[in-house]
Amino acid sequence: MSHDIADATAxxxxxxxxxxxxxxxxxxxxxxxxxxxxxxxxxxxxxxxLDIQRGEIFALLGPNGxxxxxxxxxxxxxxxxxxxxVRVNGHDIVTDYRAAREQIGLVPQELTSDAFATVWNxxxxxxxxxxxxxxxxxxxxxxxSLSLWDKRRNKMITLSGGMKRRVLIAKALAHEPQxxxxxxxTAGVDVELRRDMWDVVRQLRDQGVTxxxxxxxxxEAEEMAxxxxxxxxxxxxxxxxxxxxxxxxxxxxxRLDLQTPLAAIPETLAHYPLSLADDGNVLVYTYAASADEYxxxxxxxxxxxxxxxxxxxxxxxxxxxxxxxxxFVNLVRKDA
Amino acid sequence: xxxxxxxxxYHFELxxxxxxxxxxxxxxxxxxxxYFVVFGAAIxxxxxxxxxxxxxxxxxxxxxxxxxLTQSVSNASFGIFFPKFTGTIYEVLSAPVSxxxxxxxxxxxxxxxxxxxxxxxxxxxxxxxxxxxxxPFWMLLFLALTALTFSLLGFIIGIWAEGxxxxxxxxxxIITPLTFLGGSFYSIDMLPSVWQTVTLxxxxxYLVSGFRWSFYGISDVSVGASLLMILVFLSLCLALVGWIxxxxxxxxx
Numbered sequence: 001m002s003h004d005i006a007d008a009t010a011x012x013x014x015x016x017x018x019x020x021x022x023x024x025x026x027x028x029x030x031x032x033x034x035x036x037x038x039x040x041x042x043x044x045x046x047x048x049x050l051d052i053q054r055g056e057i058f059a060l061l062g063p064n065g066x067x068x069x070x071x072x073x074x075x076x077x078x079x080x081x082x083x084x085x086v087r088v089n090g091h092d093i094v095t096d097y098r099a100a101r102e103q104i105g106l107v108p109q110e111l112t113s114d115a116f117a118t119v120w121n122x123x124x125x126x127x128x129x130x131x132x133x134x135x136x137x138x139x140x141x142x143x144x145s146l147s148l149w150d151k152r153r154n155k156m157i158t159l160s161g162g163m164k165r166r167v168l169i170a171k172a173l174a175h176e177p178q179x180x181x182x183x184x185x186t187a188g189v190d191v192e193l194r195r196d197m198w199d200v201v202r203q204l205r206d207q208g209v210t211x212x213x214x215x216x217x218x219x220e221a222e223e224m225a226x227x228x229x230x231x232x233x234x235x236x237x238x239x240x241x242x243x244x245x246x247x248x249x250x251x252x253x254x255r256l257d258l259q260t261p262l263a264a265i266p267e268t269l270a271h272y273p274l275s276l277a278d279d280g281n282v283l284v285y286t287y288a289a290s291a292d293e294y295x296x297x298x299x300x301x302x303x304x305x306x307x308x309x310x311x312x313x314x315x316x317x318x319x320x321x322x323x324x325x326x327x328f329v330n331l332v333r334k335d336a
Numbered sequence: 337x338x339x340x341x342x343x344x345x346y347h348f349e350l351x352x353x354x355x356x357x358x359x360x361x362x363x364x365x366x367x368x369x370x371y372f373v374v375f376g377a378a379i380x381x382x383x384x385x386x387x388x389x390x391x392x393x394x395x396x397x398x399x400x401x402x403x404x405l406t407q408s409v410s411n412a413s414f415g416i417f418f419p420k421f422t423g424t425i426y427e428v429l430s431a432p433v434s435x436x437x438x439x440x441x442x443x444x445x446x447x448x449x450x451x452x453x454x455x456x457x458x459x460x461x462x463x464x465x466x467x468x469x470x471x472p473f474w475m476l477l478f479l480a481l482t483a484l485t486f487s488l489l490g491f492i493i494g495i496w497a498e499g500x501x502x503x504x505x506x507x508x509x510i511i512t513p514l515t516f517l518g519g520s521f522y523s524i525d526m527l528p529s530v531w532q533t534v535t536l537x538x539x540x541x542y543l544v545s546g547f548r549w550s551f552y553g554i555s556d557v558s559v560g561a562s563l564l565m566i567l568v569f570l571s572l573c574l575a576l577v578g579w580i581x582x583x584x585x586x587x588x589x
Contacts, residue, residue, distance in 0.1 A: 038589070076430040079589050096475040097339070106430045112423030116355060121348075128344030171427065314386040 026090075027051035028179060028210050034289040036070050036234075043068040046234040047084065052179075052212055057205050058299075059225035060214045061328060067234040068214035069109060072237050076106045088179065102130060105177030109184040109214075111164045113219065119148055122156060123170045130175035142170045146200065162193045169200065180204060181211040186220060198224055212285075218325035232332045245327065252321050254285040254300065256307070256314040273320040274301055283314070284325035341433040345441025346448075349415055353449050360411075361453060366401050367455045371399055372464040375521060377489060386523050387554045392465035397548040398520030399461070404454045404479065405486050405515055405540070405579050409507050412446035412490025417503055420494070420587065435581035439491065447480075448488040454479050474559075474566065475550035482543055488573035495586050514540045524556045539565055 029052040045067050052058050062068050073079040075086050077097060086093045088100040101323040114122055123139055143149045146166045151159065154169065165185070172180060182201070188196040201211050201224060215221055221228050222242070229239040238245075261280035275284045287301060307314070353360040376392035383391040419425040428438055461467060469475050497503040518540030524532050535541050536557070546562025549555035555562070580587065 076426075077588075078426055078429050080584050098434075101430060101432040104430065106426065108423070108426050111425050112426065114419075114422065114424055116352075117348075121351070125344055125348050126427060129341050129427060129433065131340045131432060132340040133340070 024130055024203035026054075028089055029212070030052040030087045031071075031075070032085045034071070034074065035082045036067075036074060037082040038077065042235055045074075048231075048236055050229060050236055050239065052210060053227075054210055054224040055205065055208050057211045057224050058203065058211070059228050060212065060231055061216070061218070061228055062214075062231035063216060063332060066231045068231055069183055070108070071231070072183050072212070072214060076104055077101055087294065102175070103178045105172030105175065105180045107165075107168045107172045107180070107182045107185060110162060111168065113156040113164055113167065116154055116155055118144070119167055119170075120152040120158070122167065123174050126171040127174040132175050134153075138176070139174060144174050145203075146170050147196075148202050162189055165189060165193070165197075169197075173204075177209070179210045179212070182211065184214055184216070186215070186217065194220075218328055222325075229330060230328060230331055232283060239330055246321070252287055252319055254287070254303075254317065254319050256283040256285070257281065257316040258283055259313045259315050262312065266312065268310045269303075269306055269312075272306070283312070338433050338437050340524075341431060342437045342441045342444070345428070345438070346445045349442060349445030350448065352415075353411075353445075360449060361443040361456065364407055364453055365456055365460055368399055368403055369460060369464070371395070372461065376464055386526075387552075389552050389554065390465065393467060393552075394548075395521050396458070396461045396467060396516075397551050398463060398544045400454050400479075401482065401540070401544050401547055402515045402520050403457055404450050404482055404509055405543075406507060407453050408446060408450040408483050408486035409490035409493065409511055411449050412443055413494035413497065413503055413507075414490075415442050415446050416491050416494035417497055425587070431463045435578075438581075439488075443484070443491050446490060447483040450483045450487065451479060454483065470553045473548040475547070478543070478547045478550055478562075478566070481570065482547070485566060485570040485573055486556075488570070488577060491582065492573060492576050495580055498586070514538050517535055519544045519556055523554075538571055542566065564571050
């Protein structure tokens with residue numbers, strides 16, 4: 001995928017927007033008390049409060065049916081809210097919908113397309129729909145940046161799923177949005193294309209575009225996001241910087257592969273949080289990842305000395321950190 | 337007003353008609369020609385003149401109306417049903433366009449298509465029968481108002497329909513019978529008096545009658561009543577479309 005996606009988005013306001021990010025910024029999207037109740041009585045969203053900061057990549061993580069798409073759909077104007085308010089750069093999405101929507105590009109989850117339109121026409125259509133003057137140079141940049149230039153005369157029906165996904169991104173970028181919503185952008189996409197998508201998203205962020213993506217792939221959030229929001233059963237369970245989240249909730253484990261298996265942990269090591277695994281072949285030491293800057297190195301070296309002194313010998317050691325996936329599963333389970 | 341968006345939808349829809357030229361234009365022209373051959377030439381030759389107009393010429397306004405109504409409804413209903421069905425409607429709903437602009441784009445394109453079609457059929461008819469148009473301005477006005485009104489009706493049907501069956505249902509069960517019983521092929525004077533009264537509840541009678549008057553100066557009901565009727569129907573459709581967008585019925589949950 002090429003590198004000039006930077007040029008494919010609005011450039012005039014971006015440097016200022018980016019500089020702004022570094023200071024304390026007003027949120028680019030402010031959601032307050034947002035509720036969606038369907039006629040059946042089902043509450044898809046329950047008084048959601050959420051602030052998205054300018055220029056960040058925000059991952060909205062949650063199991064299927066948690067309310068991710070409903071939340072996005074309300075912000076983008078596809079679904080009416082039952083209660084609450086959303087402001088996009090200060091513009092209310094209902095009373096000032098034109099100003100709000102002009103700034104937003106949406107890449108939907110479903111691969112929907114007008115089967116018989118060409119790539120060029122469908123992307124140009126998107127730009128016109130947002131009231132922007134035709135600009136073939138811009139459309140060309142967008143198509144090139146997504147490796148679609150060679151396909152511009154192809155009808156949508158002839159494209160593969162991955163290519164269609166790219167066209168949907170191109171359509172969302174056609175009107176130079178400042179905020180991009182990606183609803184499950186890599187669902188059903190192969191590994192290579194997924195990496196490409198991630199690159200595209202990072203380039204957009206570097207240009208000052210705020211990116212909100214929903215996903216149920218933990219790997220995606222872990223790889224991409226600056227901040228992560230976890231939504232479950234229509235409620236925001238947690239919003240946190242990814243790094244802080246990993247630090248706060250992540251556990252680290254030191255695993256020692258023993259030369260001879262142990263039946264029990266020696267008395268002299270009883271004060272360490274140790275456990276045995278793999279029929280006594282592995283000694284596991286669990287500690288908080290957040291403590292590693294101060295206490296852990298000292299305690300690990302003390303532990304290793306004490307292990308040596310206890311006459312326990314190991315042939316290998318490695319550490320592992322709990323992934324976002326574990327954190328996520330724990331959160332959702334706790335919530336349920 | 338986001339006129340660029342209106343123009344974008346309008347042109348995209350017309351381009352779709354161009355891509356499907358065969359269904360959009362050629363097939364209605366062929367079926368109308370068949371009507372002329374069967375009703376105009378074969379059967380019409382054995383029918384006396386109707387109110388001083390040869391039967392072949394008498395049915396021209398009714399035939400144009402028949403095509404105008406069915407094509408307006410099917411064009412407009414399909415135009416909005418298709419993006420709803422495929423899901424591409426998301427883009428229109430998330431764009432900075434008002435409901436009025438959405439309607440102008442889709443209904444405007446559908447009405448344009450059927451208007452062009454009506455004129456093509458008129459030209460086709462002139463090859464089969466001698467035509468005269470006494471009131472060309474009124475003829476065009478009736479044509480335009482009918483195309484607009486029934487495109488709005490089609491738009492409503494397209495939003496209401498959740499599947500292809502429903503999309504066909506209203507045209508098949510309501511529009512076509514009303515049109516056939518609306519005096520396209522006869523003057524309502526030819527009906528028994530009871531049926532003449534019943535017929536007056538059929539809105540299509542007023543359209544055909546007014547339209548035929550603009551050709552030959554003869555009508556079943558007064559021209560004012562025809563115009564009033566179409567304006568009432570237009571207002572009804574506008575009110576319904578307004579309600580649809582206000583409530584998000586079947587388009588925005």
